[in-house]
Amino acid sequence: MAVYTKVTKKELQKFIANYKIGNLLSFHGIKEGVENTNYLLKTETGSYILTIYEKRVRKKDIPFFLSFMKYLFLKKINCPLPIPRRDGKNLGVIKKKSAAITTFITGKNLSNISQKNCFTLGKVIAKMHLASRNFKLKRPNDLSINEWEKILSACKKRISPLTFNQLSQEINFLKNSWPKKLPKGIVHTDLFPDNVFFKNNRITGFIDFYFSCHDFLAYDLAVCINAWCFEKNGNFNGKKSQALLKGYSKVRKLHKSELDVLPVLIRGAALRFLLTRLYDWFRHSKKSLVKPKNPSEFIKKLKFHQKMEDSNYI
Incomplete structure (x- = not known):
């Protein structure tokens, strides 16, 4: 979550008049995140999140994201529920940009992650994957392996030739190693600790579904191993990755084909x-009020994965 588009109280009052959520009492921008503009709204009926969709999110994809959140919510997976406008639509317009209001998820991000937290995370991810099996809409992963060369090329003038060549070689390695066939479904692909809320060691909800897409189910786990299983000093904690996979397998058993290729997916996610x-x-x-995330963290993680023994993940 982040703030790129600034709005006034008067503009917000006019916007939320189209919703049955009562009068606006207060609001403030949320600095965390990098993609969209987000505000926490407090009204007469409770707390809500206003998301204003910025350039990277294509307007044609927004109905998919909102429909998926509603679908999961109705399947008892804790996530934001889009609030419909008075006209029944989920999308409105503010500052000439598409925007939506969703329910507010209580709880906090974890500052210290335990093996138990990773086990719990794995279970809830598996429940989400199983719950989404009958979701009818599809959206390709537009940040998957086929797009990485384009992103790297866009950065070419700002990085050293050595770094560019090293990353190009890594893309080639992954293209040659990437699986052709694995169990697929709708995946979140961005379940970092700041997108998972906890209360009393229980997950109260997943947020930020704006990278969700149809891809390998195991890719969600690859992202989470990168995001949850490294300590603050940068060291990898294999017990956390094992706990994550154990929790997941308790709900949905991983295929041998998924486990065999998981190290490649982890490397690709990094x-x-x-x-x-x-x-x-x-x-x-x-x-903007946004805090850009330093890429150096993932340079170190990628180097680690390049030297890692596959068996240490599982």
Whole structure:
């Protein structure tokens, strides 16, 4: 979540008049995140999140994201529920940009992650994957392996020739190793700790579904191993990745084919976030309240994965 588009109280009052959520009491921008503009709204009926969709989110994809959140919510997976307008539509317009209001998820992000938290996360991801099996809409992963060369090329002038060549070689390795066939479904693909809320060691909800798409189910786990299983000092904690996979398998048993190729997916997920963070780092606007995420974290993680023994993940 982030703030790129600034709005006034008067503009917000006019916007939420189209919703049955009562009068606006207060609001403030949320600085975390990199993609869209988000405000926490407090009204007479409770707390809500206003999301204003910025350039990277294509307007044609927004109905997919909102429909998926509603579908999961109705399947008892805790996530934001889109609030319909008085005319029944989920999307409105503010500052000439598409925008939506969703329910507010209580709980907090974890500052210290335990093995138990990883086990719990794995279980809930598996429940989400199973719950989404009959979701009818499809959306391809537009930040998957076929897009990485384009992102790297866009950064070429800002990085050293050595770094460019090393990352190009990594893309080639992954293209040759990437699986052709694995169990697929709708995946979140961005379940970092700041997108998962906890209360009393229980997950109260997943947020930020704006990268969700149809892809390998195991890719969600690859992202989470990168995001949840490294300590603050940068060291990898294999017990956390094992707990994550054990929790997942308790609900949905992983196929041998998924486990065999998981190290490649983990390496690919590290490269994906390295590339998009590089891209965002070089294009950051100082006028926005957003905090760009440093790509160096994933440079270190990718180097680690390149040397890692496959068996240490599972």
